[in-house]
Amino acid sequence: MIRTEYRLVVMALLIAIFCFDLCYPWMNFNSYTSRKRTDLKKRCPNVRAQRNFDLEPMMGNWYVVQYYASTEELPEYACMRSHFTFTSDDQHITMNFSYIYAEDPLREKLQGNITWEIPDFNTPAHWIHTEDIYEGIYNTYVLDTDYKSWGLIMHCAEKKKHPRYLSALLLSREPTLGENVINFLKEKLPRYDIDLSFMFAINQTTCDNLMESSKDDPLAYIVNGRKNAKTMFKIILKN
Ligand SMILES: *[C@@H]1O[C@H](CO)[C@@H](O)[C@H](O)[C@H]1NC(C)=O
Ligand SMILES: *[C@@H]1O[C@H](CO)[C@@H](O)[C@H](O)[C@H]1NC(C)=O
Ligand SMILES: *[C@@H]1O[C@H](CO)[C@@H](O)[C@H](O)[C@H]1NC(C)=O
Secondary structure, three states: HHHHHHHHHHHHHHHHHHHHHHHHHHHHHHHOOOOOOOOOOOOOOOOOOOOOOHHHOEEEEEEEEEEEEOOOOOOOOOOEEEEEEEEEOOOOEEEEEEEOOOOOOOOOEEEEEEEEEOOOOOOOOOEOOOOOOOOEEEEEEEEEEEEOOOEEEEEOOOOOOOOOOOEEEEOOOOOOHHHHHHHHHHOOHHHOOOOHHOOOOOOEEOOOOEEEEEEEEOOOOOOOOOOOHHHHHHHHOOO
């Protein structure tokens, strides 16, 4: 009896561990049918990036307190943080980030980085990826920031024969951000056909002492989309 229970627990744990990579995208694909989305457009919008944007004071540490991604239907992440640096020699902006899956009992820290360049220094709030991960357009915009406490950035990618991939990160210098500021920033998103009911808060409590992971996740799920989702879907369909 005890042995059976033990086995079940071990099995559940194994499923949980392996499921994080394999099942989440699959679950998301399935849930598309359960909740109709009206925010999956084909084209990236014309974006008004912040005017008179100053790069340097935007750099440094941020907590990601809310996020939206056109591929995400459920709040999945916790403890998401990012660190921006600008290197003047190659003129690149790098964002280091880390997060955990909120449901991960091990609270394993996943991390990665993304690098952008500024195509036109007259509009420094518009960045493009240096990595060649999408065949098409892939833009990042700082929509608004006061540098010292809050910021809002948005990414959009267009891919052939797919809806656009669009995501937004609401940044805060502190683990929490006032409700009124959050609402003020969120109001900037529906004009880009972002459905705010798919914007989720990111829990930032008890995020110290996360389990260090050996796994590197250089391409963020949130920022770059579920790169593996399609292949995973194929594998699942085959079985
Ligand atoms: C970014 O992360 C890498 C690897 O974790 C680390 O070596 C580097 O110092 C970090 N850079 C910044 C600016 O945080
Ligand atoms: C945030 O995470 C902590 C630690 O896991 C948990 O105790 C708390 O209930 C969570 N809060 C919310 C609002 O989910
Ligand atoms: C970014 O991630 C790659 C791959 O994980 C790593 O090799 C590189 O050192 C990282 N760069 C920075 C600046 O953290």
